[in-house]
Amino acid sequence: MTTPLLHVEQLTMKFGGLTAVDAVSFTAERHDITAIIGPNGAGKTTLFNCLTGFYRPTSGALTLTHDLGEYLLERMEGHQIAHQARVARTFQNIRLFEGMTVLENLLVAQHHKLMRASSFLIGGIFKLPSYRHAEEEAVMLATKWLEEVGMADKADWLAGNLPYGDQRRLEIARAMCTDPRMLCLDEPAAGLNPRESAELNQLIKNIRDQHGCGVLLIEHDMSVVMNISDHVVVLDYGKKIAEGTADEVRNNPDVIRAYLGDDEEEEA
Amino acid sequence: MSWRLSHDGLREVLMVMMVAMLLLLPMVGLRTVDSSSGLGIDLHIAAVFWAVLLIGLGKKSLVAARENIPVIAYPAACVMLLSGFLAPLPTGFLEFFALAGGFICLTNAILMTLRGGRPISKNSFGEGMDVVATKIQAATPQVAWVMFAIVVALPFVFPDRYVLDVSILILTYIMLGWGLNIIVGLAGLLDLGYVAFYAVGAYSYALLAINFDLSFWVCLPLAGILAAFGGLLLGFPVLRLRGDYFAIVTLGFGEIIRVVLINWYQVTGGPDGINSVPRPSFFGLAEFTRRPSGDLPAFHEMFGLDYSSIHRIIFLYYLILVLALVVNFLSVRLRKMPIGRAWEAMREDEIACKSLGLNRTNLKLMAFMISATFGGFAGAFFATKQGFISPESFTFIESAIILAIVVLGGMGSQLGIVIATLLVIGLPEIFRDLELYRMLTFGIGMVLVMVWRPRGLLAVREPSIRLHGLHGKGAKS
Numbered sequence: 001m002t003t004p005l006l007h008v009e010q011l012t013m014k015f016g017g018l019t020a021v022d023a024v025s026f027t028a029e030r031h032d033i034t035a036i037i038g039p040n041g042a043g044k045t046t047l048f049n050c051l052t053g054f055y056r057p058t059s060g061a062l063t064l065t066h067d068l069g070e071y072l073l074e075r076m077e078g079h080q081i082a083h084q085a086r087v088a089r090t091f092q093n094i095r096l097f098e099g100m101t102v103l104e105n106l107l108v109a110q111h112h113k114l115m116r117a118s119s120f121l122i123g124g125i126f127k128l129p130s131y132r133h134a135e136e137e138a139v140m141l142a143t144k145w146l147e148e149v150g151m152a153d154k155a156d157w158l159a160g161n162l163p164y165g166d167q168r169r170l171e172i173a174r175a176m177c178t179d180p181r182m183l184c185l186d187e188p189a190a191g192l193n194p195r196e197s198a199e200l201n202q203l204i205k206n207i208r209d210q211h212g213c214g215v216l217l218i219e220h221d222m223s224v225v226m227n228i229s230d231h232v233v234v235l236d237y238g239k240k241i242a243e244g245t246a247d248e249v250r251n252n253p254d255v256i257r258a259y260l261g262d263d264e265e266e267e268a
Numbered sequence: 269m270s271w272r273l274s275h276d277g278l279r280e281v282l283m284v285m286m287v288a289m290l291l292l293l294p295m296v297g298l299r300t301v302d303s304s305s306g307l308g309i310d311l312h313i314a315a316v317f318w319a320v321l322l323i324g325l326g327k328k329s330l331v332a333a334r335e336n337i338p339v340i341a342y343p344a345a346c347v348m349l350l351s352g353f354l355a356p357l358p359t360g361f362l363e364f365f366a367l368a369g370g371f372i373c374l375t376n377a378i379l380m381t382l383r384g385g386r387p388i389s390k391n392s393f394g395e396g397m398d399v400v401a402t403k404i405q406a407a408t409p410q411v412a413w414v415m416f417a418i419v420v421a422l423p424f425v426f427p428d429r430y431v432l433d434v435s436i437l438i439l440t441y442i443m444l445g446w447g448l449n450i451i452v453g454l455a456g457l458l459d460l461g462y463v464a465f466y467a468v469g470a471y472s473y474a475l476l477a478i479n480f481d482l483s484f485w486v487c488l489p490l491a492g493i494l495a496a497f498g499g500l501l502l503g504f505p506v507l508r509l510r511g512d513y514f515a516i517v518t519l520g521f522g523e524i525i526r527v528v529l530i531n532w533y534q535v536t537g538g539p540d541g542i543n544s545v546p547r548p549s550f551f552g553l554a555e556f557t558r559r560p561s562g563d564l565p566a567f568h569e570m571f572g573l574d575y576s577s578i579h580r581i582i583f584l585y586y587l588i589l590v591l592a593l594v595v596n597f598l599s600v601r602l603r604k605m606p607i608g609r610a611w612e613a614m615r616e617d618e619i620a621c622k623s624l625g626l627n628r629t630n631l632k633l634m635a636f637m638i639s640a641t642f643g644g645f646a647g648a649f650f651a652t653k654q655g656f657i658s659p660e661s662f663t664f665i666e667s668a669i670i671l672a673i674v675v676l677g678g679m680g681s682q683l684g685i686v687i688a689t690l691l692v693i694g695l696p697e698i699f700r701d702l703e704l705y706r707m708l709t710f711g712i713g714m715v716l717v718m719v720w721r722p723r724g725l726l727a728v729r730e731p732s733i734r735l736h737g738l739h740g741k742g743a744k745s
Contacts, residue, residue, distance in 0.1 A: 052623060083625030091623070097616035100609070101731045107606070108613040109624050114606035124605035125598065139735065155735035178624055 003065045005030040005182060005214040006051075011060035013046050013238075020046040022238040023060070028182070028231070030066070033208050033215040035229035037222075037249075039258055043238040044218045045092060048184050051216070052089045053078030066181040083112055088180035090171045092187050092218075098160030102151065102170055105159050106142035109177035114138055145173040149203060165196045169203065176207065182214045183207060189221040197221060201228045226250065234258065271339060277331040285324040292316045315358045322348060322366050329373040333380040341380065345373035364705050368712075397720050401678075405726050408683050415686065419589060423582045432581045436588055436653065438693050440646055443592040445673040445685040446599050447642030452671065453680035454608060455635040456615025458515040461502070461522025462670050465640040467529060467662035468498040469647025471536060474545045474657055484548035488648050495644025498525075499636035507629050510618075522667050529659040541658025547580065548587065548652050556580035584653050591649060595642045596682060602638070603680075604732045611635055612680075612732075669693075676717060678724025687725050691717070 004027035013021040021043040028034040036044050049055040051062060053076060062073035064085050071085035081087050097105050107114070117134030118124030124131050146152045149169040154162065159170060168188060175183055185204070189197045205228055207213050219225045225232065225246065232249040234242040236258040242249050249255055273281070297316040301308050329344035349370025357363050404411060422435060444466065451459045472491040476482050482490070506517045529536045536542065549555050554567040558575050567583075568575045602608045610631050614621050618628060651657050673692050677684030696710050717725065 054619075054622070078622045079625050079627045081625075082623055083627075089623050091620070095617050095620040095623070097613045097620065099616055099729060100612060101734075103735050104609055104612075104732060107733065108609050108621075108626070111606050111610050111624065111626055118605055118607075121602075121605070121607065124607070125601050127601075135733075139733070143735065156731065174624070 003070075004028060005032075005064065005066060006034075006216070007061075007063040007065070008047075008051075009061040009063070011047065011050060011062065012058045013043070013050055013055060014058045020238050021050065021057075021235075024233075024235065024238070024240045026233045026240065026243055028214055028216055030214050031208060031212070032230040033204060033217060033228050034231045034233065035217045035219055035225045035246075036233045036235060037219060037225055038235035041237075042235040042258075044235055045186060046238075047235070048089065048186055048216075048218060050074070051081075052087055052184060053081040064182065068181070082178060082180075086179065086181040087184065088175035088178045088182070089184040090168075090175055090186055090188060092190065094167045094171055096159040096167055096171060096174070098158065100159060101156050102146065102159055102162070103139070103142055103155040105170060105174050106145060106177045107138055109174045110138045110141065141177060142173075145176055148176075148206070149173045150199070165192055168192065169200070172203065172207075176211070176213070180213055182216060184216045184218075186218050187220060188217070189219060189224045194223075197224060200224070204228055271337070273328070273331060273337065273340065274335060277335055280331055281324060281327045284327045285320050288320050288323045289316065292319050312358070315362065318355070318357055318362055319365075322351065322362065322369060325351075326369045326373050330376060333373075333377045336380065338377065338381060341377040342374070345370055345377050348373060361705075364708075368709075401721070401726050402728055405681070405683070405728050405730070408730075411683060423585055427578055427582070429578060429581060432578070432585050434694070434697050436581070436585050438689055439585070439588045439592050440650060440653075441670065441673060441693050442686055442689045443588065443595050443646045443649075444643060444670045445677065445689055446592065446595045446682065447639050447646065448670050449674050449677075449680065449682070449685060450599060450602070450611070450639040450642070451635050452674050454603060454611040454615065455632065456611075456679075457632065457635070458511070458518070458671075459639075460515050460519040460664075460667055460671065461525075462518075462639075462643060463662045463664070463666040464502070464522045464525040465495045465498055465643030466647040466650065466666065467525050467659075468495045468640075469644030470651040470657050470662070471529065471542070471647075472644065473648035473651045474542045475535065477546045477652075478542065478544075483552055484546070484648070484652055485552060488645060491648035492641040492644040495647065496637040496641045498644075499638075499640030500633060502640075503633045503636040507632055519664070519667075522662075522664060526659050526662055529662070536659075539659060541656060541660070542651075543656055545651050545655050545657060547655060548583070550583065556583065584649075588649055588653075591645055595645070598638075598642075600682060607631070607634060609732055672714070676714070676724055678721075678727035680729060681724070681726040684724055684726035 006028040008027070009025050011021055011024045012019065024043075024047065026034075036047060038044055046055065050057045051073060053073065057074050060074065064071045064073055064087065066086070068084075068086065071081075073081055073085060073087070076085060097108065100108070114134055118131045119128070122128075143152065143155070146155055149172065151166055151170065151173075154166065159167065162170060168191075172183075172185065172188065188204070189200055192200060201224055204215055204217070208215050217225070217229065229246055232244060232246055233240060234249055234252070234255050241254045241258060242252045244252070293316055296319060297312050299310045299312055301310050325344050325348045329341050329348065332338075332340035332344060348366055351357070352363050352366035352370060355366070357366065419435070419439075423432060426432070444462070448459065448462045451457050451462070469491040472494040473484070473487045476487045476490055477484065502518065502521045506514055509517055530539050532538070547556060549564060550567050550570075553564070554560075554570045555564045556567050556579055558566065560566050566575070567579055573579070603612075610621070610626050614626065614628060614631055621628060650661070654661075669692060673685055673688045676692065677686070677688035691713065695713060696707070699709055721727065
């Protein structure tokens with residue numbers, strides 16, 4: 001049996017007296033889309049923040065294994081997780097560099113590659129051929145991703161001027177430009193109309209199938225979750241209450257209770 | 269066309285006059301004087317009367333212009349302007365106020381007529397300024413070449429001590445502005461203590477040159493390196509801070525350096541400063557003195573010229589010009605390099621940067637070190653130009669002026685900084701004739717610029733790279 005891409009063991013995150021994530025364990029496979037769902041306040045985003053180094057977990061282990069090596073995420077700094085362990089993420093409230101153009105956004109994502117090529121400063125200042133070559137390649141990669149998300153004609157737009165749906169997709173393209181092994185999407189379909197949402201499903205599937213990148217997904221839109229996820233993890237009050245394929249989870253009584261509430265809770 | 273102000277307009281005028289009276293009565297009307305019997309109070313009712321009258325006139329003109337009643341707007345403005353010359357105003361300041369106010373009201377009235385009676389809103393005026401700024405910015409390369417030609421030719425056209433001294437001062441501040449722009453404009457960190465690096469550069473040069481007898485050309489890079497080290501020193505403790513807190517710490521750093529310079533008497537000479545800082549030689553080949561003391565020949569003999577003290581000034585002028593251009597070249601390049609883009613990204617959103625694997629610590633330290641190096645170069649130049657340095661030259665006001673230049677120019681714009689320096693450093697020089705009111709006019713000018721162009725003179729950001737060429741679709745949006 002091969003090791004899974006991501007192995008979360010007994011992850012706990014406490015803020016003072018509040019336990020936002022409580023001893024959650026699950027695994028995510030390399031060529032899977034793993035969805036994390038749950039009612040509001042279930043601890044999904046906290047889990048994401050632990051994974052991507054924005055929070056340091058109170059206890060538990062996060063192990064990421066891929067072709068570049070094995071990484072213990074809970075011990076790494078945020079920027080190392082992105083740069084070395086190759087975990088990329090998007091944000092629930094879009095975080096683009098709004099005053100910069102679309103192309104620049106995608107080039108910032110390829111910073112490390114370009115910095116090495118610019119020999120940290122000298123190559124860039126004197127525009128050595130190796131640097132120019134690397135920059136052309138970076139622009140090509142950026143263009144490829146722009147085409148993938150259907151925004152090739154908007155490369156020179158300011159990111160802040162893009163329509164909402166484009167901003168969402170640009171954020172995904174930017175994350176993919178870091179050449180990740182695992183992509184964490186925090187509610188990518190929020191605010192999208194049904195057509196855009198369907199396009200997004202296709203995009204996420206492509207990322208899984210063609211780029212060998214595992215996808216971890218937080219989503220409220222059940223049409224997205226049920227359509228594309230290979231594996232669903234359900235959280236409620238910080239605890240994992242169910243796990244399985246979309247169909248299994250849909251019929252799980254605990255999940256139904258968590259989402260719709262049972263009689264007692266309604267009275268309370 | 270109406271001949272009278274509307275009721276609301278009239279009420280507005282009266283309100284303004286009343287507020288003016290209430291404020292001015294205690295502030296202007298009562299003045300304490302020393303008399304034989306102790307402290308007495310003089311009444312200056314006339315000054316208050318005239319001030320309130322002038323304010324009322326000005327406001328009436330402005331309101332009339334807004335309500336499109338030229339028969340009131342023009343006369344009121346003219347009366348205000350004329351009273352500056354004719355009326356028996358009790359103080360010189362009131363005369364100045366009447367002249368300036370009358371001029372502004374008249375301009376306002378004329379602008380109203382030109383716009384066909386449509387009221388001039390702040391917004392439409394601002395839009396007009398935007399168009400002008402965008403045009404200047406689009407023509408940046410041409411403007412830059414014209415400016416370059418002018419500054420290169422200047423010493424031959426005006427071989428005048430005063431003109432060159434002012435130009436050297438302006439060029440120094442341009443260089444400092446470009447240097448600070450890396451921290452403030454690109455990396456988006458508000459640094460209130462930039463003068464510290466300037467001071468480190470100046471003292472490094474002075475001390476190295478005096479104690480170790482090193483030449484300017486050896487000391488210049490050393491001063492830059494030492495200033496960069498200063499940047500590193502400041503960088504480490506402030507890395508975790510953001511926004512206001514960051515600004516306060518940099519402010520403190522600037523003061524610490526100054527206090528150290530004052531109190532480290534054995535090394536820096538304390539408040540006495542350092543005298544007889546060595547002047548630069550002509551690339552180590554000749555000296556700019558009539559009779560050289562060392563083994564170097566004199567510059568004028570080397571080139572077969574008559575001795576003139578202006579040679580040194582011209583040399584210094586070109587020296588600072590070259591230094592400034594080097595700083596400009598490097599900053600323009602840095603901005604288009606990955607590190608420049610990362611700085612700008614950090615200014616936009618630090619959290620997103622972290623999620624993309626950018627190491628903010630390193631990026632901030634780099635910004636500080638590079639920026640400090642430029643400040644150090646400028647400091648070394650300052651020391652060699654003045655020949656004398658003391659902590660007096662490195663007070664907070666210097667940091668504030670450099671910061672004002674960067675902010676006024678429009679954060680991140682190289683050309684904007686040049687224009688802003690001309691305004692901030694050049695204008696007070698031109699207004700020397702106004703004597704007492706020099707700083708007042710300067711202050712008014714700054715306020716007006718900030719009212720009309722709150723994001724700086726040239727605030728449109730030029731992308732560091734374009735996919736579809738300069739006229740790419742949507743590039744302007």
